[in-house]
Amino acid sequence: MKRNVLIIGAGGVAQVVAHKCAQNNDVLGDLHIASRTVSKCEAILDTVRDKAAMKEDGVFEAHEVDATDSDAVAALIGSTGAQIVINVGTAFVNMHVLDACIATGSAYIDTAIHEEPDKICETPPWYANYEWKRRELCAEKGITAILGAGFDPGVVNAFARFAIDQMDEVTSIDIVDINAGSHGKYFATNFDPEINFREFTGVVYSWQNGAWQENTMFEVGRSWDLPVVGPSQAYMSGHDEVHSLATNYPQADVRFWMGFGDHYINVFTVLKNIGLLSEQPVMTAEGQEVVPLKLVKACLPDPSSLAPDYTGKTCIGDLVSGRKDGKPVDYFVYNVADHKEAYEEVGSQGISYTAGVPPVAAAMLVATGEWDAKTMRNVEELDPKPFFTILDAIGLPTRVQIGGLGGKDMPWTEV
Amino acid sequence: MKRNVLIIGAGGVAQVVAHKCAQNNDVLGDLHIASRTVSKCEAILDTVRDKAAMKEDGVFEAHEVDATDSDAVAALIGSTGAQIVINVGTAFVNMHVLDACIATGSAYIDTAIHEEPDKICETPPWYANYEWKRRELCAEKGITAILGAGFDPGVVNAFARFAIDQMDEVTSIDIVDINAGSHGKYFATNFDPEINFREFTGVVYSWQNGAWQENTMFEVGRSWDLPVVGPSQAYMSGHDEVHSLATNYPQADVRFWMGFGDHYINVFTVLKNIGLLSEQPVMTAEGQEVVPLKLVKACLPDPSSLAPDYTGKTCIGDLVSGRKDGKPVDYFVYNVADHKEAYEEVGSQGISYTAGVPPVAAAMLVATGEWDAKTMRNVEELDPKPFFTILDAIGLPTRVQIGGLGGKDMPWTEV
Secondary structure, eight states: OOOOEEEEOOSHHHHHHHHHHHHTHHHHOSEEEEESSHHHHHHHHHHHHHTTOOSSSOOEEEEEOOTTOHHHHHHHHHHHTOSEEEEOSOGGGHHHHHHHHHHHTOEEEESSOOOOTTOOSOSSSGGGGTGGGGHHHHHHHTOOEEEOOBTTTBHHHHHHHHHHHTOSEEEEEEEEEEEOOBOOSSSOOSSOHHHHHHHHHSOEEEEETTEEEEEOTTSSEEEEEETTTEEEEEEEOOOHHHHHHHHHOTTSEEEEEEEOOHHHHHHHHHHHHHTTTOSSOEEOTTSOEEOHHHHHHHHSOOGGGGGGGOBSEEEEEEEEEEEETTEEEEEEEEEEEEHHHHHHHHSSOHHHHHHHHHHHHHHHHHHHSTTOOSSEEEGGGSOHHHHHHHHHHHTOOOEEEETSTTSEEEEGGGO | OOOOEEEEOOSHHHHHHHHHHHHTHHHHOSEEEEESOHHHHHHHHHHHHHTTOOSSSOOEEEEEOOTTOHHHHHHHHHHHTOSEEEEOSOGGGHHHHHHHHHHHTOEEEESSOOOOTTOOSOSSSGGGGTGGGGHHHHHHHTOOEEEOOBTTTBHHHHHHHHHHTTOSEEEEEEEEEEEOOBOOSSSOOSSOHHHHHHHHHSOEEEEETTEEEEEOTTSSEEEEEETTTEEEEEEEOOOHHHHHHHHHOTTSEEEEEEEOOHHHHHHHHHHHHHTTTOSSOEEOTTSOEEOHHHHHHHHSOOGGGGGGGOBSEEEEEEEEEEEETTEEEEEEEEEEEEHHHHHHHHSSOHHHHHHHHHHHHHHHHHHHSTTOOSSEEEGGGSOHHHHHHHHHHHTOOOEEEETSTTSEEEEGGGO
16 A cells, blocks of 8 residues: 655755655655755755656655654644655654654654764663653554664664574674775765764674673774675774664674774874864853864765765675574675665765665555554564565665675575 | 063963063063953963062053954053063954054064964965054154064074074075974864964965975975984974065075974874864854864863973074085074973973063063164064073073084074
């Protein structure tokens, strides 16, 4: 059954979501996009028209909304008849949008945990601080809420579930995210610098030996030799999916590794040590109160501006180890994406593409009923196979190396 | 004859000026200090009392003044009976304070060129853009105005003049400023970060082959093996004194070299490339207009806070080459200062000390009449010997190496 969709947000990821919804509006029905700045929504709709992305004739309208105002979002859900909300606004609005969905009966899909502007890397598991507090209410009211349905978190949670489904027992999940692309700028982040840096300025939480472990950023690093992109240095980092996977698979070690070059680390270290990545305001000599991180964001390139010149590929995957019939087994489940192909298809760079395609696949599965769980779910709590099937079809194919990294390589359908 | 002094400014250099004026109030008479924030002046007077710095009983009073308001400064000169104004406020106030001196007949002394907040490294020679436009008026009204009478510019101009006085002909003047001290912080500037960085973000002007040459910062570097501090890497930089020395000695090459470690250069390069050293406002996503450089200043340590833990020495000197009786001659004229000794004497670090002692020596020479030129002068246009005599006595002795760097070393009095 077709379900009308409301997209919240108008950044680089929202642009991908808009294009992918348009390309699949035979499944999704009427489409709407809303953000604080309606002109940004209209600019996205212009690119949808330019690419003639709508699969069939239909509605795609832009709206202005303050997504921190639950009542306003609920009113917009009502006036647009949206049955699925894809929230790809800033991480600060999640709970407000989720509450609007609960109030109106709409399904909710997001791609990252809720954050409060003045707090960083709170007590693990992160989801328990905000989203999971609505779990019982969602179950009670039959609200489908799919948390963290981007690539990481999102597809990587499904990768883990898929590998674990092949085993009797899982012992470790290592998620590795390597962007081997080049944007040609002195320095830029691939998504909102504010959210990007906030991930790295606090405690790095991992789940090992049945307990939360704390490290600092760039303290634990190793080289990973991944398909297509080759050997890449990556560092253990805090990331959303560690917090749900550790809760669902407490017997396994769960770690997230993000690739960083020396140049990124140097710039990050300078900015952090000087205090320029702080989310706490400082006072200038002239008496102006400024949040340093917000100024750094304003000085850095807009991530969506990187798209036209971005070249190279990303590889994101899960190395999952466990036992089957008493013997050790390892699977590396992964996707490779290409920045230039993403730009040619939807006008965005590869990082936005990998983050924006999966929530549309999730929305399609809610529309078909396969993922219409009528409760709150993290992605590993849902069947990964229909998700992979749609992702294969709409731009993010899943492959597997059996025996772990460098093992026999095949599409997931042949496993 | 005693001359009452008004100090404008209440930063690290002003603290040194205050202590040195107090230590020499038998020559200087009543003392006054004024800044936008009177509490900063009072804090300085507290340290003067703590050190019992006043040589003889006398007046030392704090005042509030907006130094960008010429009339207010003139009124304060009138009410305090100041006959000499030592301007060590921000470089943005020079012309306003100078005009107040011209209006009231007071002598004027500063330590750095005038700057406009929204302009950087303007057309050379810099003095011609602002201060020298008042030269004829000073001559006409008999106003003594001594420009750039800190260490560099200031003492180094006198170093050049002293060496040139030993020659028939000067061919080059290389001013080298090495701070081999350690403040123990991740990163800090030794004086106002805003002024410090502004020096390095624009064009590096030098005077070579009879013309202004343009380079970028850190483009031209070499190692200098200086007395006491040893081999140090320094880079050709823009600096005030190049602009007056090149005008007075157009037959000589005039270059300024400042020492920088790799860490300083790395931090500077990151901040500059990201745009965080810009003096032009940027707009944050929240619509706040912020001048990046002012935020960076707010994040960095206050230079005066470095003083208690600062160790090591500075060496600043001039390598002057020329000809005498048809033969090549070289002089290295220099001073070595010690951060810890400066702190123990006046509660400031060595960079503030070297900048703050010389304008007091200049004020004493105005009071004694030796430098009471009744017109506008850069320091190389005044007799260096009485200046060196006072500096020897009050904390900054001048030494000379004959034959250039590493040559026979002696006090200037033995040359």
